[in-house]
Amino acid sequence: MKYNVTINSILNVNEIPEYWNEQDYLKLLELFNFPDPETIAKETLLDYLKMAITDEEPNKAAAILLTYKLSEKLNEGQIQQISNDMLLDKVCEEYPEIDLHAPLFHINQLLYLAYNGKFPNAAATILKCVIIADDVEDKSELGNEQILKILAQGLGESALLKRLFPEQLVGIKPFPEANDIVWELESLGSSQYKLITSEYWLSKSDFVQGEYQADIVFEEGITEA
Known part of the structure; x- marks a missing residue:
């Protein structure tokens, strides 16, 4: 399937404010032993949470946050290890899972x-693009795997995504990792898409083409060994 691609913008950001919500702030304030968090004005919850976090030692604060968000996926020993490693390395880019x-x-x-x-x-990448199928009858929305395969064809050969997943991106092997590499994918209408991922996977410097034609193989065409 052929697509005409235009990269409209690539923005690197240090946070995605929509991730944490008011209920997260209130629960975390309780975990950090902040008194009466429900009395705090909504617009200042984050400021108070930052103050509460810094009242703890950095690795202990990290452990509290990790336990709050990932206790169902990480055991206590893993949480303790990561809470220490986070002070030294970008664990959010290097963790094997x-x-x-x-x-x-x-x-x-x-x-x-x-x-x-x-x-x-660390940084996240917010990418906006227009992807138009050559087949004018094709009005289907693209998924995570298709988007990455299409974007990969505008990347230079040194891009990490292409180096780690060369066979997946050309359709030789299945690409289940796409659902974890893409953090958010939103169809904006009129063939426009917004994608959020880590700068580790996609950065502005990775792209050598802002406009190009991509030819991808869909996953149903793959024959597993």
Whole structure:
């Protein structure tokens, strides 16, 4: 299937404010032993949470946040290890389980902002593009795997995505990792898409083409060995 692609914008950000909500702030304030969090004005909840976080030692604060978000996926020993590693490395990029990269990024950046840089700084990528199928009858919306295959054809050969998943991107092997690499994918209508992922996977410097034609193989065409 052929598509005409135009990259409209690629923005690197240090946080995605929509990830944490009011209920998260209230629950976290309780976990950080902040008195009467329900009396705090909504617009100042995050400021108070940052203050509550910095009342703890950095690794302990990290452990509280990790337990709150990931206790169903990580055991106590893993949480303790990650809470220490986060002070030294970008665990949200290096952790072997890709499905944890997104929550680890959001936790890392909340700690980074609260401690004013004591934790390593990571970045997310917000990409907006227009993808129009050559087949004018094709009005179907694209999924995570299709989007990554299409975007990959505008990347340079040194891009990490192409180096780690070369066979998946050309349709030789299945690509289940796409659902973890893409954190959010939104159809904006009129063949426009908004994608959020880690800068680790897609960055502005990875793209060598802003307009191009992509020819992709859909997953149903793959024959597994």
